[in-house]
Amino acid sequence: MAASDSVSSRSAAQLKTPKGTRDWVGRDLLLRDRIFQAASDVFKRHGGVPLDTPVFELRSVLSEKYGEDSRLIYNVEDQGGELCSLRYDLTVPFARWLAMHSNIKQIKRYQIAKVYRRDQPAIARGRLREFYQCDFDIAGNYDPMIPDAEIIRIIFEVFRALDLDVVVKINHRRILDGMFAVAGVPQERLRAISSAVDKLDKATWDDVKKEMVEEKGLSNDVADRVGAYVRRSGTMKETLEALRSNQDLVANEDIKAGIADMELLLRYVDAMGVADIISFDLSLARGLDYYTGLIYEVVLKSNGGKPSQVGSVAAGGRYDGLVGMYGKRPVPCVGLSFGVDRVFTILDAQQNKKASELESEVDVYIMAAGGKGFDGLLPERMAVATQLWDAGLRAEFFAKVKPKMIQQFNAAEKIPVAVILGEEELAAGQVRVKDARAGDGGEVEKNRGELVNRGELVERVRQMLSGVTIK
């Protein structure tokens, strides 16, 4: 008994997707595609060129790019030949591609694809081991802050297309590092303190200070100075004013350069009409080491106008050193990555869930009615379906030679238009058409509907569809 139990449970266990992965089907997938479409429409409008890279890269291409997160990389088995790993993000493959094509001086590229991380999955919170990223990056030498401003414009356009109100939190790595230096943080602890400060959006100041003092060995005074500097956010104008009014900060070369960048940025986002979606937040730090200038993180506005607690829905920044790591040439880059899964979760929650996620979106159902001796009219139903397909309409019929009326009615239940064939009507070159959503509570009844000549069928169906509420 035990043995057979274990066999059957093992066989059942095999019928699943691997840990941290899922299937996507039907409406979920179509909603996800709608997000991709909205984003890629905006990317193309800004001159973006699509790129698609292999799902695995040479292992050497990925190595030394992700710090301690490298342990999360999926390796492909050594089966002879090259050592490969699944991509961890889309930024490194883009940098590899740029390094390979030294003829490309400037490019805006976008890529929407799955990435892989052997992390502890938390499916309810939308954290999976296989998930989509949706990236837009501008690479090459341009005058300062012009591409950076366009990225913010793109963020605005994508979320506008999705009907979501967002706040773009921004900061500048050189201002952040400058503040740490002025506060007295030792050079070698910059990134550690930076990552503690980055938690201020979720943790209290007391907790963050405790981490800096107790875990990261900062003195109480230095920690307090860091706190005084970074706990400030507002419009770009307000935060710039606050920085400029502090003589200690302004004297620092990094901060001076950062302020100059931010002043330019303000001018440009103003010209692009998106200054008012920005919050200049001096505590924003971002985890990744490779950022060198502007960094940003996009959060949803809650109804009260304050940032919501969903976490960031897009993020990115400037990384001028990454492409140069391949030893070919440096290429300055700025880019952003949309958190497709979080955006999906938000939009999905807004939708009224339909009965079945597997429902296909069909316009017309073709059925046959007849009395005794009736042969089912299958070739006739096929021919009418073909007429509708040729007109670009989405049509189905019951795939039985002699379906019962009730079977056809049930199958047609959520489909807006029904075409009903009968032998007599067909002999006269006619069919019955019925708006299944009109009048009598949306039920298709036997022998009802209006008589239409075959030649006018497509037009009549189109009229009915255009009068029908979108599902």
Add this chain to the structure above:
Amino acid sequence: MAASDSVSSRSAAQLKTPKGTRDWVGRDLLLRDRIFQAASDVFKRHGGVPLDTPVFELRSVLSEKYGEDSRLIYNVEDQGGELCSLRYDLTVPFARWLAMHSNIKQIKRYQIAKVYRRDQPAIARGRLREFYQCDFDIAGNYDPMIPDAEIIRIIFEVFRALDLDVVVKINHRRILDGMFAVAGVPQERLRAISSAVDKLDKATWDDVKKEMVEEKGLSNDVADRVGAYVRRSGTMKETLEALRSNQDLVANEDIKAGIADMELLLRYVDAMGVADIISFDLSLARGLDYYTGLIYEVVLKSNGGKPSQVGSVAAGGRYDGLVGMYGKRPVPCVGLSFGVDRVFTILDAQQNKKASELESEVDVYIMAAGGKGFDGLLPERMAVATQLWDAGLRAEFFAKVKPKMIQQFNAAEKIPVAVILGEEELAAGQVRVKDARAGDGGEVEKNRGELVNRGELVERVRQMLSGVTIK
């Protein structure tokens, strides 16, 4: 010297994609997306539901499905946890998904995704280790041959949408096996002989016969009888007639059942208007073991009306046993897979190649002109770009504070409409708009173009674009 050479060549060698994979970029990618769009439009029209499965599956899900091709499967490294492999096709993940969801009685599903095979790559012939498949399958119990006929209709609609003329070669596994049995092929050599016969589209009869006799141990007589049976193709009517007129063949139970299927199919494809794209070819065998009924293979019609030599552009068949292999329940299926790479190669060759595959598709280029002391009008260019983006137009400008005229002209070279800003015009609320393709050989010249009020800019640009030949 030698040491440094080897270092630099090693570092250069790392800058590539793994063997048998490639990057896709720009126009190539947009063409590929057009193929996917054409196919998924047709799939949706027929009630298809999209499915997306993880790129890797539990290794046990893939095992014992591919016969000796299993050696081509990419395994993911054992890094603790479950053993996984990259998917080899989209059929087995679909069968796994069907077995997991026993509530699903009938479904039409499509999936467009990459699959992985550690084969010897032949990039010039379009054979890669990472490549796309585009599958449509109808699963569940229906009356015989109705789904099979709809698959052929779908093939017709997809290639019609791509403007390609095709021939659908069909055969039936039970007819094929029946012919082998009647000819005297021993039961245990059926599949081996089947795979020899399948080569008749590329090899001569003499070569195939040689393989059957010398390698596969058939007697001369049996081989000749096989040859006499299978070397026959024509319309469905012709081939059915030939089969029916042979008493030896008609007496075989498998052939009898196959003929009944084919008669039904003929009736249905006739009703769906696609009987005349079919060639009933008794030598078609298809490699995969799991087919149980109708099989088909789609080839391009050459200009002379005969099948071309490109090889098949789509293929598939009925596989009623595969889902049952997961031990849950049997689900009969019929499906097809489009050879996206071959279709891409054909369509790509038809296109006139543009100068650069990386060209983005931009509608409008915004430039600034001015004399001495001119400040470049960057925020003004940004504001005009924003106006155009808001109208859904694809607009770019030169990302420099003070670009030279020649730089802007060069960047705008292939873009249909130019908007030229000058300080005086802007002060009067106007800009210049120029159709860069009209009249004077398509060159944008300094200080030319028509004056337009800012409020009328979008409309005027739209007019110019609609008058411009599609690139």
